[in-house]
Amino acid sequence: MDAFLVSQLAFLVAVGIAGFAGSAVLGRLFAKHPERLRVALWWLLAIILALSCAWVGGGWPFPPRESQNWIGYVLLFAALLRSIPFPTTQLISALASVTFGLVVTLLPVAQNGWNLLTFASWFFAGLFSFLMVRLVLHKEFETASVRAPVLLAVPLLVTAALSFFAGSAMLAELAVAGAVAVVAVYLAVSSSALGRGFVEITLIFHFLLLLNCSVYADLPPGVAWLQWIVPAAVVLIGQALHRQKMMTRRWRHIATMAVLVVAECGVGAIFYWVARPALPF
Amino acid sequence: METDIKSSNNHENPMKKSIIIAVFLGCLVAHSTIAAETFQVDPNHSFVLFKVSHLGAGYVYGRFTGGVSGTISTDPAAPDKSAVALEVKTDTLDTGLAQRDKDIKSPDFLNAKQFPLITFKSTSVQKVSDQQYAVTGDLTFHGVTKPVAVQANITGEGKGPKGEMRTGAEVHFVVKRSEYDVKYGLPALGNDVQMTVAVEGVRK
Numbered sequence: 001m002d003a004f005l006v007s008q009l010a011f012l013v014a015v016g017i018a019g020f021a022g023s024a025v026l027g028r029l030f031a032k033h034p035e036r037l038r039v040a041l042w043w044l045l046a047i048i049l050a051l052s053c054a055w056v057g058g059g060w061p062f063p064p065r066e067s068q069n070w071i072g073y074v075l076l077f078a079a080l081l082r083s084i085p086f087p088t089t090q091l092i093s094a095l096a097s098v099t100f101g102l103v104v105t106l107l108p109v110a111q112n113g114w115n116l117l118t119f120a121s122w123f124f125a126g127l128f129s130f131l132m133v134r135l136v137l138h139k140e141f142e143t144a145s146v147r148a149p150v151l152l153a154v155p156l157l158v159t160a161a162l163s164f165f166a167g168s169a170m171l172a173e174l175a176v177a178g179a180v181a182v183v184a185v186y187l188a189v190s191s192s193a194l195g196r197g198f199v200e201i202t203l204i205f206h207f208l209l210l211l212n213c214s215v216y217a218d219l220p221p222g223v224a225w226l227q228w229i230v231p232a233a234v235v236l237i238g239q240a241l242h243r244q245k246m247m248t249r250r251w252r253h254i255a256t257m258a259v260l261v262v263a264e265c266g267v268g269a270i271f272y273w274v275a276r277p278a279l280p281f
Numbered sequence: 282m283e284t285d286i287k288s289s290n291n292h293e294n295p296m297k298k299s300i301i302i303a304v305f306l307g308c309l310v311a312h313s314t315i316a317a318e319t320f321q322v323d324p325n326h327s328f329v330l331f332k333v334s335h336l337g338a339g340y341v342y343g344r345f346t347g348g349v350s351g352t353i354s355t356d357p358a359a360p361d362k363s364a365v366a367l368e369v370k371t372d373t374l375d376t377g378l379a380q381r382d383k384d385i386k387s388p389d390f391l392n393a394k395q396f397p398l399i400t401f402k403s404t405s406v407q408k409v410s411d412q413q414y415a416v417t418g419d420l421t422f423h424g425v426t427k428p429v430a431v432q433a434n435i436t437g438e439g440k441g442p443k444g445e446m447r448t449g450a451e452v453h454f455v456v457k458r459s460e461y462d463v464k465y466g467l468p469a470l471g472n473d474v475q476m477t478v479a480v481e482g483v484r485k
Contacts, residue, residue: 004336004469058464065424065462066395068388108395167383170465216394217387278380 008173011055015177018048019184027189037189039083042197045185046079049205052177056170067216068171070104071208078204082197090196097204098130105211122215129228130207136232137203138196149186150257151231152202153179158264159209159227165277166219171209178205223271230267234260317356320448320482322367324349327480329369333458334471341376341470343385348373351401353450353482360408365416365433367480369399389465390458396424404428411435416452425461429454436479446484453477 022044030037050072054060057069064070077100081093102123110119137151160175182202207228214224238256241247247255271277327349332340348370356362371393376382386393403418414433419426436449456474459467 004466056465058459058467059462061462066388066392112394112397167380167387168389169384170387170389212388216392218383 011052011173012177012180015048015052016180016184019044019181020188022048023185023188035085038197041185041189042079042082042201045181045198045201046075048181049075049174049178049201052174052181056173056177064104067105067108068174068212070101071174071205071212074101074104074208075201075205078201079197082200094131094134094200095127097200098127098207101204101208102126102211105208105215109215126207126211129225130203133229133232134200134203136235137199140235146186147253147257148199149183151235151260152182152199152206154260154264155227155231156182156202156206156209158268159206159213161268162219162223162227162271163209163213163217165271165275166213166217168213168217171213171217175206175209178202178209218275220271220274223267223274226270227264227267230263231260234263317354317358317362319485320353320355321485322349322351322353323447323481323483326447328477330477330479331474333474336469337471341381343374343376343382345369345371345373346375349478349480351480353480360406360414363403363406363414365401365403365406365418367401367478371397371399390463392423396422401429414450420456422456423461423463427460429456441483447481448484449479449481451477451479 023041026037026040026044030040053068053072057066060072061069064073074097078093078097081096082090084093106114106119106122106126140148140151156175156179160172160179163169163175164172185198210219210224210228213219214221234256237259238252241255242249242252324347329345329349330342331344332342335341349367351365351367353366354362354364371391372386374382374385374391374393376385385391388395398421400421401418402421403416405417407415409415409432412435414435415430416433417428417430420429431452431454433450433452436451438446438448441447454476456476457472458464458474459472
């Protein structure tokens with residue numbers, strides 16, 4: 001058991017070091033080319049997360065056989081599309097990446113007895129949910145702020161706990177690795193250099209984790225959906241309060257992070273109430 | 282006249298021989314048809330049990346409850362023509378702890394929603410003795426198909442309450458889960474999964 005735990009911890013430390021050191025090196029290399037730096041950082045994050053999937057899953061099968069084997073490929077695909085330097089391709093790349101992710105995640109279970117209506121419901125509900133959250137969070141990441149990594153990393157950590165108790169320690173481990181990678185990159189490079197592509201890759205990763213966990217493990221789909229929309233809902237509430245002059249921008253940011261933590265605890269409580277999980281070992 | 286009779290006898294003999302041979306062959310075919318038997322696996326009296334090392338300290342035991350089905354065709358006259366086809370529903374896994382069952386059925390291990398069946402289809406059956414058969418076949422588990430060779434022991438024969446003939450067989454073998462791309466938790470959770478498959482077949 002000790003060897004197992006040590007190897008898991010070593011993996012998370014390696015992810016953190018790779019994120020931090022990689023971002024620092026890229027930051028120096030492309031110090032005078034901010035746009036190139038952004039693209040390089042998107043690729044760095046996509047590669048770290050894809051390698052994490054391969055390590056946790058015990059290999060890099062090609063062609064992928066299981067839905068979670070596709071996560072790495074979808075992230076690299078998203079990084080590739082985001083690297084194309086045309087502003088109009090942003091939404092198209094998001095649509096293409098998430099469509100690809102949805103199809104490869106849902107298809108294996110659909111082949112085992114889902115009818116077309118069930119597949120279509122999951123597909124369009126997933127696509128709509130992703131695009132709504134992406135729209136809200138993209139705007140939030142236009143300026144540099146510490147709340148950016150918080151909005152991405154805290155939900156990933158809570159998703160890790162949900163996945164673990166829903167029956168998939170592997171997806172839980174991936175979610176923790178994602179949170180570590182996001183924080184490490186932010187610590188090494190100021191957030192304004194990261195841009196929206198960074199958010200998109202992290203969101204696709206988080207989205208696919210939740211989707212896999214609700215389809216293939218036992219995370220209730222309603223809880224997964226709540227967990228997915230929490231960061232966007234918190235941001236929208238903060239914006240509404242700000243518009244009504246109820247608090248300053250600074251206090252709004254602090255309140256956003258505090259409410260996020262409370263809301264995530266709320267999702268955890270709902271999950272506990274719905275699933276009544278127990279320790280498997 | 283004698284010559285005619287002789288020639289007539291000579292002419293009849295091959296025909297008689299042909300008829301006798303045909304009847305004999307027919308009897309043989311009929312006999313072998315009767316001798317070939319097909320057994321339907323009884324899910325209520327068939328078991329797939331497993332144990333796997335847990336943290337190097339002990340074992341986790343489990344079974345697939347009521348999820349075994351299939352057919353076994355035997356031909357005592359030609360044992361090599363016998364065939365075995367079995368299916369196990371992965372969703373019927375039971376280790377006695379619901380949360381652990383969830384864990385094993387998840388994408389970490391069995392991925393039961395993507396791979397709802399474990400199947401075995403024999404490719405060759407050799408009679409070793411009256412009570413033992415060497416069975417080789419393709420085991421498909423977790424979407425990966427690999428050949429396995431097992432020794433099947435006949436456990437007995439008996440009549441059921443409706444007069445139906447029942448035969449039992451038992452097999453023990455080891456599956457290395459990493460060979461079937463089930464690698465999560467290695468080596469804390471063992472690589473060798475020790476399997477026992479015990480089936481009771483009802484003659485059709």
